[in-house]
Amino acid sequence: MKIKRSMVLVSSDPHSLDKGAEAVYQRFSEELKAFDLSDEISLSKISDMERSDVAPFVIVYPEATVYGPVTPDDVHFLVEEHLFKGRIATRLQAPTKELTGKIAWLSARSGTLPAEQRIVLERAGVIDPDSIEDYIVHDGYQALGKVLTGMSPTDVIELLKQSGLKGRGGAGFPTGSKWQFVAGTKSEKKYVICNADESEPGTFKDRLILEGDPHSIIEAMTIAAYAVGADEGYLYIRGEYALAQARLLKAILQAKQMGFLGENIFNSGFNFELHVHGGAGAYVCGEETALIESIEGKRGEPRPRPPYPTTNGLWDKPTLVNNVETLANVPPIIRNGAAWFKSFGTPTSPGTKVYTIMGNVNLTGLIEVPMGITLREVITIYARGMKDGKQLKLAQTGGSSGSIIPARLQDTPMDYDSYAKAGVSMGSGALLICNEDTCVVDLAKVLLNFFRFESCGKCNPCRIGNQRAFQILTNISEGLGSMNDIDALQDISKWLFEMSNCGLGQTAGSPIKDILNHFREEVEAHIQQKECPAGVCAMSGKSTQTV
Amino acid sequence: MNAIKSLDDLQKIRDAALAKRKLGETSGSKQVIVGMGTCGIAAGARETMKSVLDFIEANNLENVVVTQTGCIGLCEQEPIMQVVMPGQEKVTYGKVDAEVAKKIMKEHVTDGKVVQGNVITI
Numbered sequence: 059m060k061i062k063r064s065m066v067l068v069s070s071d072p073h074s075l076d077k078g079a080e081a082v083y084q085r086f087s088e089e090l091k092a093f094d095l096s097d098e099i100s101l102s103k104i105s106d107m108e109r110s111d112v113a114p115f116v117i118v119y120p121e122a123t124v125y126g127p128v129t130p131d132d133v134h135f136l137v138e139e140h141l142f143k144g145r146i147a148t149r150l151q152a153p154t155k156e157l158t159g160k161i162a163w164l165s166a167r168s169g170t171l172p173a174e175q176r177i178v179l180e181r182a183g184v185i186d187p188d189s190i191e192d193y194i195v196h197d198g199y200q201a202l203g204k205v206l207t208g209m210s211p212t213d214v215i216e217l218l219k220q221s222g223l224k225g226r227g228g229a230g231f232p233t234g235s236k237w238q239f240v241a242g243t244k245s246e247k248k249y250v251i252c253n254a255d256e257s258e259p260g261t262f263k264d265r266l267i268l269e270g271d272p273h274s275i276i277e278a279m280t281i282a283a284y285a286v287g288a289d290e291g292y293l294y295i296r297g298e299y300a301l302a303q304a305r306l307l308k309a310i311l312q313a314k315q316m317g318f319l320g321e322n323i324f325n326s327g328f329n330f331e332l333h334v335h336g337g338a339g340a341y342v343c344g345e346e347t348a349l350i351e352s353i354e355g356k357r358g359e360p361r362p363r364p365p366y367p368t369t370n371g372l373w374d375k376p377t378l379v380n381n382v383e384t385l386a387n388v389p390p391i392i393r394n395g396a397a398w399f400k401s402f403g404t405p406t407s408p409g410t411k412v413y414t415i416m417g418n419v420n421l422t423g424l425i426e427v428p429m430g431i432t433l434r435e436v437i438t439i440y441a442r443g444m445k446d447g448k449q450l451k452l453a454q455t456g457g458s459s460g461s462i463i464p465a466r467l468q469d470t471p472m473d474y475d476s477y478a479k480a481g482v483s484m485g486s487g488a489l490l491i492c493n494e495d496t497c498v499v500d501l502a503k504v505l506l507n508f509f510r511f512e513s514c515g516k517c518n519p520c521r522i523g524n525q526r527a528f529q530i531l532t533n534i535s536e537g538l539g540s541m542n543d544i545d546a547l548q549d550i551s552k553w554l555f556e557m558s559n560c561g562l563g564q565t566a567g568s569p570i571k572d573i574l575n576h577f578r579e580e581v582e583a584h585i586q587q588k589e590c591p592a593g594v595c596a597m598s599g600k601s602t603q604t605v
Numbered sequence: 606m607n608a609i610k611s612l613d614d615l616q617k618i619r620d621a622a623l624a625k626r627k628l629g630e631t632s633g634s635k636q637v638i639v640g641m642g643t644c645g646i647a648a649g650a651r652e653t654m655k656s657v658l659d660f661i662e663a664n665n666l667e668n669v670v671v672t673q674t675g676c677i678g679l680c681e682q683e684p685i686m687q688v689v690m691p692g693q694e695k696v697t698y699g700k701v702d703a704e705v706a707k708k709i710m711k712e713h714v715t716d717g718k719v720v721q722g723n724v725i726t727i
């Protein structure tokens with residue numbers, strides 16, 4: 059599979075053609091050849107984009123830079139600057155303009171998806187996951203060899219810190235710093251844990267990495283153990299992931315046979331033993347302290363924090379917990395360096411992110427794209443637009459750490475900082491795309507129903523608050539709401555956030571907060587006009603018994 | 606297998622595996638790859654795989670290497686099957702049920718003609 063690193067789109071609507079777009083396209087084709095870039099960069103035409111003010115225009119992905127108006131004589135400069143040297147040619151950039159709701163349609167998209175940059179999924183779907191040989195041929199265990207034969211633990215941690223890698227498990231905590239905390243805690247015994255519980259509804263990126271490329275996680279965990287000073291590790295994997303589990307066990311056996319696990323790895327004196335521990339289906343066990351309790355054989359209830367696992371984790375020893383996708387980034391960073399990693403994504407959120415796309419779009423599935431891509435681009439390019447030409451209403455990012463993102467934020471770059479600034483959260487990587495037929499009350503009801511079931515019940519605000527909020531939302535959806543309910547919902551959402559013991563309860567109120575922030579009128583219509591504008595809620599006027 | 610103790614050892618294993626692969630390519634073997642992630646299997650990849658293997662056995666095909674791989678992220682198109690003919694680019698097929706697999710084995714792998722209807726561009 060040939061992966062193109064960039065995509066150039068030249069406008070080809072009648073207005074652009076009138077103004078010489080075809081000549082611009084031809085020149086691009088020639089210049090790309092002249093710079094020997096034709097193999098790396100795809101060139102296609104685009105129509106239906108309402109930027110006639112700058113026609114003919116050119117868009118370069120993955121940066122999504124718009125240039126215009128462009129003349130054939132500008133093309134040499136653009137190719138040299140942007141595509142060859144990698145600098146945005148600001149002189150020719152089009153003035154920014156709010157994109158209209160109309161979706162750009164990409165005609166004649168050649169080859170592969172260019173902005174899809176595979177770092178963590180590089181081998182998934184390419185190699186035979188049961189073959190350690192295949193993994194080795196594709197650069198496998200090179201990073202581990204490099205680390206154990208020539209880098210000190212401090213070197214490894216420094217490199218990770220420089221790379222700017224942040225945790226992909228939801229919270230976005232800087233990985234290098236977390237490793238340093240564990241490395242800096244003195245203890246005879248330490249552990250590393252890979253969090254592969256992945257129970258967020260609709261997320262299956264970790265499963266894909268584990269099923270398609272199990273050795274990459276074994277390699278990364280071994281490197282992590284060396285860096286933080288651990289000699290034992292646990293891979294905590296969601297119980298339903300039977301295939302991934304089988305492949306991991308097989309891969310661990312192979313790695314042991316070849317000496318990548320066990321004693322004196324790469325003759326360095328470093329030992330590492332790795333266990334696989336299956337979960338039993340509780341969502342809360344993805345929370346790192348509940349996960350640790352579960353490995354210890356106790357009920358999966360989160361511990362109060364602090365102390366954090368970095369000092370008091372598994373069996374009270376310093377413990378590193380990282381998500382699968384986070385770990386999958388480690389070997390490539392070690393092989394290629396921090397500067398390479400930072401060449402993807404945005405300055406403050408480097409690298410890529412894996413998303414599962416679901417909902418009312420033409421193509422669902424899984425993508426890995428640079429940080430900083432926008433929701434509009436994800437929907438337009440990868441999901442091939444909204445299904446049946448309907449309009450985007452909102453997107454929900456995965457799980458307890460996610461947000462409801464209204465359509466008006468679809469041009470916000472998806473990276474940790476931009477999202478934090480906009481008051482929304484990236485979540486774990488599930489993107490549920492919803493069209494205008496979605497009712498926000500119904501959506502919040504579904505989410506709260508999930509949380510009330512998955513609450514472990516250890517603390518009151520979460521155990522009672524989720525149940526109560528769900529009941530109120532149910533009443534509103536039956537036409538039985540009153541305006542006081544809105545205040546009650548707001549209070550519950552605040553209490554959940556302020557008083558819950560763990561992340562589940564702390565974020566369970568965010569769907570409520572989000573719908574009242576962005577779609578208050580729609581909620582009020584349910585209460586005041588007794589109607590559901592999207593026509594989803596039953597509005598029966600009857601109270602439904604809820605358990 | 607001896608344990609790997611240095612980067613040199615690792616390089617040797619890698620070279621040996623690469624050489625084996627080269628040999629496979631120059632001896633003109635054809636490669637059939639079936640996506641066997643959970644999504645693939647749920648969509649019927651086991652049937653697809655079985656159909657491929659049955660075809661090879663029934664027709665005594667030689668020089669065909671059948672392997673599996675994980676999901677490539679196009680779960681809607683599963684089961685996915687890829688064919689690499691010697692010296693040619695990989696062709697990816699989507700929605701390959703047992704029947705389609707048989708057709709691909711006959712027309713593409715045996716007769717060298719790509720089955721257009723199920724080709725997907727990735």
Ligand SMILES: Cc1cc2nc3c(=O)[nH]c(=O)nc-3n(C[C@H](O)[C@H](O)[C@H](O)COP(=O)(O)O)c2cc1C
Binds near residue numbers: 384
């Ligand atoms: C209710 C709840 C569920 C969670 N589920 C997961 C999960 O399935 N996988 C995961 O990696 N992190 C999950 N987390 C986050 C973990 O607690 C932890 O932050 C993460 O594993 C740290 O890894 P990272 O730094 O690599 O992102 C969950 C958190 C909460 C509060």
Ligand code: SF4
Binds near residue numbers: 342516558562
């Ligand atoms: S917030 Fe909810 S899930 Fe977390 S400890 Fe409290 S009751 Fe359990």
